Amino acid sequence: MGGRSQPPSPFFPAAVDDEKQRSGVWLKEWRRRYFVLKGNKLYFCRAAREPAHGLIDLADCLTVKSAEEKTNKRFCFEVATPDSTYYMYADTEQHKDEWIGAIGRAIVKFSSSFTGDQDDDDDGSSSS
Numbered sequence: 001m002g003g004r005s006q007p008p009s010p011f012f013p014a015a016v017d018d019e020k021q022r023s024g025v026w027l028k029e030w031r032r033r034y035f036v037l038k039g040n041k042l043y044f045c046r047a048a049r050e051p052a053h054g055l056i057d058l059a060d061c062l063t064v065k066s067a068e069e070k071t072n073k074r075f076c077f078e079v080a081t082p083d084s085t086y087y088m089y090a091d092t093e094q095h096k097d098e099w100i101g102a103i104g105r106a107i108v109k110f111s112s113s114f115t116g117d118q119d120d121d122d123d124g125s126s127s128s
Contacts, residue, residue, distance in 0.1 A: 032046075033045065033046065034046070034047060034048045034050075035088075035099075036052070037102055037103065037106060039106065040057065040058040040059050040106050040107075041056070041057060041058065042056040042079070042103065042106075043055045044056075056081065056086060057081075058103065058107050058110060060082060060083075061079060061080065061081055061103075061107050062080045062081060062082065063079075063080045064077065064078070064079050064080075064100055064103045064104050064107065065077060065078060065100065066096070066100065067087055070087075071087055071089075074089070074093075075089045075090045075093055075095070075096040076088065076096070077089070077090075077096055077099070077100050079103060
């Protein structure tokens with residue numbers, strides 16, 4: 001009921017390309033997956049009614065941004081962590097933008113609370 005923008009549905013159908021290096025070979029294969037964002041975790045599963053079989057921890061996320069030019073694929077975006085870059089694409093431009101926004105807000109929310117805790121500790125330790 002509030003004015004907050006939320007992802008278009010609990011499950012986000014998308015194809016994902018998990019770019020990881022294994023045994024010196026880059027694996028690049030698009031696979032259809034369903035995603036659900038809960039807090040700072042982006043869970044994924046093979047079908048909407050199946051339990052999640054993996055997750056992307058947004059606490060480790062470096063960036064989320066459009067990746068159409070990199071992949072040459074419409075409605076594509078990337079989620080980058082120190083170890084992997086996950087390329088995903090949505091069914092529409094609107095869904096792509098909504099998910100970039102939702103993931104971005106989750107990253108900012110986590111970062112703010114983390115740095116806020118450190119700042120509070122610094123303030124407390126400087127007064128003796």
